[in-house]
Amino acid sequence: MQVDGLLLNESHLDNRLNKSVHEHRSGEFALLLAMLSHDALDFSQFHLPKTEISNPHVSEEVLRAQLGAGPKQSLAPEQFDMLIGQDNALRLLQGGLSDIRLRHCLAPEPLHVRDDKNHIPLEVIDNCEPAVRKRYLDKNQSTERAQIDAAAFYDSLTEDAIHQSLHLISA
Numbered sequence: 001m002q003v004d005g006l007l008l009n010e011s012h013l014d015n016r017l018n019k020s021v022h023e024h025r026s027g028e029f030a031l032l033l034a035m036l037s038h039d040a041l042d043f044s045q046f047h048l049p050k051t052e053i054s055n056p057h058v059s060e061e062v063l064r065a066q067l068g069a070g071p072k073q074s075l076a077p078e079q080f081d082m083l084i085g086q087d088n089a090l091r092l093l094q095g096g097l098s099d100i101r102l103r104h105c106l107a108p109e110p111l112h113v114r115d116d117k118n119h120i121p122l123e124v125i126d127n128c129e130p131a132v133r134k135r136y137l138d139k140n141q142s143t144e145r146a147q148i149d150a151a152a153f154y155d156s157l158t159e160d161a162i163h164q165s166l167h168l169i170s171a
Contacts, residue, residue: 006131008037009044037131073108076115 007013013032020029040046064072091100125133 006037006134007032007035008042008131009047010036011044038129039132042131070105071108074110077110078115 010017013036017029017032020026020032060072063069088100091103120136125136128136
C-alpha cells in the first residue's frame with residue numbers, strides 16, 4: 001500500500017477503507033484510520049457550503065447583557081507583565097480555591113503575559129499532529145524559492161574529482 005502525502009480526511013482514501021474491510025485486512029484498516037487527521041475540522045462533512053448569517057452586526061456587549069455573562073477576560077495585558085497570578089499562592093493558603101475562583105470571576109486576569117497574537121510557543125507546535133504542524137509551517141514559510149546557478153551546478157557534475165571514487169570501485 002502506497003500513500004502519498006498527508007491524509008486529512010476520508011475522501012483522500014477513495015475506496016481503500018471499503019476494500020480493506022471487504023478483504024478482511026484489519027491491519028490496513030486500522031493503519032488508514034490512524035493516519036487520518038484527528039482534527040474534526042478536517043473531516044469532509046465540515047467542508048460544506050456556507051450559509052449567510054441573518055444578523056451579523058450583534059455586538060459583544062449586547063450578547064453579554066442578554067446572556068448575563070461576567071466581565072471579558074483579556075488575552076494579554078497592554079504592557080508585558082510577568083507577575084500575572086503571583087498572589088494566587090497566598091490566596092490559596094488564606095481563602096482556598098473558592099477565593100481564587102471568585103476573584104477570577106469578578107476581575108479575570110489576562111490569559112498570557114505576552115501581547116503577541118501570532119506567537120505560538122515551540123513546545124505547542126512540536127506537540128501538534130503532523131497535519132497541523134505542516135499547515136502551520138506552510139503558512140509561515142516564505143513562498144520564494146532559492147535561486148540556483150544551473151551552469152555552475154552542471155560544471156561541478158562534470159569535474160573528474162567527483163567521478164574518481166566511481167572509477168576506483170569499478171576497477
